[in-house]
Amino acid sequence: MESTTRADGLVEAARQLFEAGVMSHSGHANLSARLDGDRFLLTPGFVRGLAAHQLATVGLDGRLLEGELRSVSTEIITMHSTVYRARPQVGAIVHTHSPAATAFAVAHRPLPCRTEPMLRFGQPEEVPVVPWGPRGSDVSVRGIADVLERRPTTSAVLLANHGLLVFGPDAAAAGQLLVAIEESAGVELAAAAIGGAVDFPPGALEAVRASIARVAS
Numbered sequence: 001m002e003s004t005t006r007a008d009g010l011v012e013a014a015r016q017l018f019e020a021g022v023m024s025h026s027g028h029a030n031l032s033a034r035l036d037g038d039r040f041l042l043t044p045g046f047v048r049g050l051a052a053h054q055l056a057t058v059g060l061d062g063r064l065l066e067g068e069l070r071s072v073s074t075e076i077i078t079m080h081s082t083v084y085r086a087r088p089q090v091g092a093i094v095h096t097h098s099p100a101a102t103a104f105a106v107a108h109r110p111l112p113c114r115t116e117p118m119l120r121f122g123q124p125e126e127v128p129v130v131p132w133g134p135r136g137s138d139v140s141v142r143g144i145a146d147v148l149e150r151r152p153t154t155s156a157v158l159l160a161n162h163g164l165l166v167f168g169p170d171a172a173a174a175g176q177l178l179v180a181i182e183e184s185a186g187v188e189l190a191a192a193a194i195g196g197a198v199d200f201p202p203g204a205l206e207a208v209r210a211s212i213a214r215v216a217s
Contacts, residue, residue: 125153
């Protein structure tokens with residue numbers, strides 16, 4: 001039952017991300033959802049029109065336990081398992097080449113947190129950049145692990161010259177944050193043409209949290 005629920009969550013998250021227009025134009029992406037301490041579900045590579053039966057079960061040690069993966073997908077198993085090992089609270093991961101966010105990755109520039117959706121959906125700080133390394137290589141994986149250790153509260157990283165990696169408690173939360181980051185990156189680029197974006201005033205995060213708490217109570 002748990003596996004079915006997680007699979008359905010990944011399929012729905014992928015559908016909503018395409019509907020929101022924040023995915024790679026090519027349709028390339030990979031999503032995963034943790035099943036337990038040792039296993040996670042992983043998408044096959046291209047996720048446009050994803051169906052639950054296409055998901056594979058993978059071990060944190062890199063072994064394919066059930067299902068099939070394309071060779072390009074096997075390269076990213078260690079990227080996902082590195083995040084799950086470093087962040088026990090993470091339940092799902094989304095990786096894609098969202099155009100505006102990838103512009104920051106290509107420029108090797110952290111994405112500042114200057115929009116309220118980023119505050120609300122889990123990234124009340126800049127999105128850091130992981131130094132470039134061939135996808136799935138030891139260099140790339142070590143870079144991700146190093147940034148996660150240095151930035152223990154970040155819920156996303158930009159992969160230099162590559163794309164975006166977002167993680168959250170479940171697929172829906174990771175998807176919401178990806179949308180917020182891609183929109184924020186687009187706004188940053190647009191604001192640069194009219195003088196540049198401006199930081200939040202001091203106490204903005206606390207004010208947003210208070211507002212959320214009032215609504216929830």
